[in-house]
Amino acid sequence: MFATLQRMVHRLRTEFGLVLNSVIFKIIREKGGFSVKFCSVLSKSLFMLVGFSYVDDCDLIQSGEDPLVVAQSMQRVIQQWGNLMEVTGGALAPDRSWWYL
Numbered sequence: 002m003f004a005t006l007q008r009m010v011h012r013l014r015t016e017f018g019l020v021l022n023s024v025i026f027k028i029i030r031e032k033g034g035f036s037v038k039f040c041s042v043l044s045k046s047l048f049m050l051v052g053f054s055y056v057d058d059c060d061l062i063q064s065g066e067d068p069l070v071v072a073q074s075m076q077r078v079i080q081q082w083g084n085l086m087e088v089t090g091g092a093l094a095p096d097r098s099w100w101y102l
Contacts, residue, residue, distance in 0.1 A: 022054035025085045035078045037064045051078075058097075068102060075100065 029051050030036045036049040052061040061078050065071040083093050 019054070021089055021091070022059060025082065025089075026051045026054070028085060029078065029081055033078070033081050035063065035074065035081070037062050072102070 030049060036051050038047060039050050040047050050062060052059055054060070059082070061075065061082060063071050063075045063078060065074065079093075086092060
């Protein structure tokens with residue numbers, strides 16, 4: 002047990018990342034027009050989604066029929082996200098960033 006305690010890492014999380022991400026999602030959705038329509042299975046409600054975020058981790062979403070168009074749209078979303086993060090003092094970490102098609 003003592004060895005486990007010695008290897009423990011203390012991390013402090015704040016609400017700043019969650020609040021910041023919400024504002025950036027709103028800007029991207031309203032000004033950039035980047036969002037994906039989702040229909041909830043349970044409520045049958047339609048909602049617009051740009052991505053998911055938790056503190057400093059974010060998953061952006063784009064969809065479409067043509068993979069090339071989706072890739073171009075995703076590149077524009079990433080660029081806009083990066084620009085907005087830069088303004089607030091944040092930055093995208095390439096070693097923690099992934100993409101999926």
